[in-house]
Amino acid sequence: MSETQRPHWGSKMGFILAAAGSAIGLGNIWRFPYITQQNGGGIFVIVYLLAVLFIGLPVMLGEITIGRHTQRNPVGAYGRIAPGWRFVGALGIISGLGILSYYSVVAGWTIGYAVKSIGGSLDPNGFGAFLGDWRQQIGYLAAFSLLTSFVVASGVQAGIERMARVLMPLLFLLMLGLIIRGLTLPTAGAGLKFYLMPDVDKLTTKTFLFAVGQAFFSLSLGMGAMLTYGAYLKKEDNLVTCAVAVVALDTLIALMAGFLIFPVIGHGLHKGGPSLVFVTMIAQFSHMTGGTVTAILFFVLLALAALTSTVSLMEVFISYLIDEWHMRRLSAVVLTGTLSFALGVPSALSLGAVPSLTHIIHGKGFLDIFDFAFGNLALTLGGLLMCIVLIYRWGFRHAADEVLGSSPKFRPFAQTWKILLQYVAPVAIAGLLIYCLVTGTGLS
Numbered sequence: 001m002s003e004t005q006r007p008h009w010g011s012k013m014g015f016i017l018a019a020a021g022s023a024i025g026l027g028n029i030w031r032f033p034y035i036t037q038q039n040g041g042g043i044f045v046i047v048y049l050l051a052v053l054f055i056g057l058p059v060m061l062g063e064i065t066i067g068r069h070t071q072r073n074p075v076g077a078y079g080r081i082a083p084g085w086r087f088v089g090a091l092g093i094i095s096g097l098g099i100l101s102y103y104s105v106v107a108g109w110t111i112g113y114a115v116k117s118i119g120g121s122l123d124p125n126g127f128g129a130f131l132g133d134w135r136q137q138i139g140y141l142a143a144f145s146l147l148t149s150f151v152v153a154s155g156v157q158a159g160i161e162r163m164a165r166v167l168m169p170l171l172f173l174l175m176l177g178l179i180i181r182g183l184t185l186p187t188a189g190a191g192l193k194f195y196l197m198p199d200v201d202k203l204t205t206k207t208f209l210f211a212v213g214q215a216f217f218s219l220s221l222g223m224g225a226m227l228t229y230g231a232y233l234k235k236e237d238n239l240v241t242c243a244v245a246v247v248a249l250d251t252l253i254a255l256m257a258g259f260l261i262f263p264v265i266g267h268g269l270h271k272g273g274p275s276l277v278f279v280t281m282i283a284q285f286s287h288m289t290g291g292t293v294t295a296i297l298f299f300v301l302l303a304l305a306a307l308t309s310t311v312s313l314m315e316v317f318i319s320y321l322i323d324e325w326h327m328r329r330l331s332a333v334v335l336t337g338t339l340s341f342a343l344g345v346p347s348a349l350s351l352g353a354v355p356s357l358t359h360i361i362h363g364k365g366f367l368d369i370f371d372f373a374f375g376n377l378a379l380t381l382g383g384l385l386m387c388i389v390l391i392y393r394w395g396f397r398h399a400a401d402e403v404l405g406s407s408p409k410f411r412p413f414a415q416t417w418k419i420l421l422q423y424v425a426p427v428a429i430a431g432l433l434i435y436c437l438v439t440g441t442g443l444s
């Protein structure tokens, strides 16, 4: 596709909302609260904020910069700045497809639970049966895949940007309403204390590792999503304000998710983990006045947040097919939608419906394994490789020139950015990766 035909965001704000839409998702509202709960509450929140600032932000700026400079999908982009390193982009688009496949399964649950809450049939004890019901799992996966495909098929401005412009403010308002509702509950005090009071005794190496992993997942880093969205930016758009705004919005929503969840569940000792939102929250909703309406809004909120993320995951593969294989957008969407649905089926069946998929290794099922391989290992590896390519292959000077071209005020901070990309981020990421490989633990 020639430069003139290449789609661009209607405005910088369009990019910020779409990229924030990518970043804000189940990672913020579903994953962040339970990872916080499992890692000691307040102390985790502090370490997470440090990871976002010193690792997430510089990597975010790096990815957007590579995208804007090359105006290409991840494979083409790495090929341009560092011939011989196209595989970094390839790793990214494969990871994106892998994440899209199982993420759409979890996203499907949110529609399932929204439907159940509308029908008044929410049951905190029904989660296991729901997961084991293959018809519902496949049905909701198909529904979510279709929804994602529909938005992506409509294009960058008319589909992705327009959706983000409507959904992101709506999401914010819904969340604000739900937080206010939660803060009036008798459980609010204990919940806030757990969330906000740091307990230094709970600080371990794992706290740091989980924080970095969560920052990557939550900010959509390491697989080229931000690179792809950055590639639709125009030369005059200020990259620094873009990166800062996306990181700030994502972090704000994660913190707000804590203010939403912890006051409702009270102290941190409830049954947590991935079922926190689907079991514990529902149990609490059922005791609340106005609980049904709150539950409906809550699951609609989760579904919307998930949709803006699956759209970005799909767009990465779509931009690759359009740039490198000259496919039409619609054909690319049909191909990618079918692929990710097919790849999602084993994940959807791995939650109880098919026993051989449910326990593959160490009691982990197909979905857990995909989350570990793509959502943890591949993202962090992709982030590490991005730093290496940017510093040692492309050269930091080129990256700095690209940023300074539209953000001259960034000059005094360029050296700090370089140190973070050259030393701080790679060392932290390599530590995380080695830990994952040695212990074999998934970070979710």
Ligand code: PHE
Residues within 6 Å of the ligand: 022, 023, 024, 025, 026, 027, 028, 099, 217, 218, 219, 220, 221, 223, 225, 309, 310, 312, 313
């Ligand atoms: N950031 C998204 C979330 O928090 C997940 C995601 C990861 C999206 C990687 C795109 C790429 O839910």
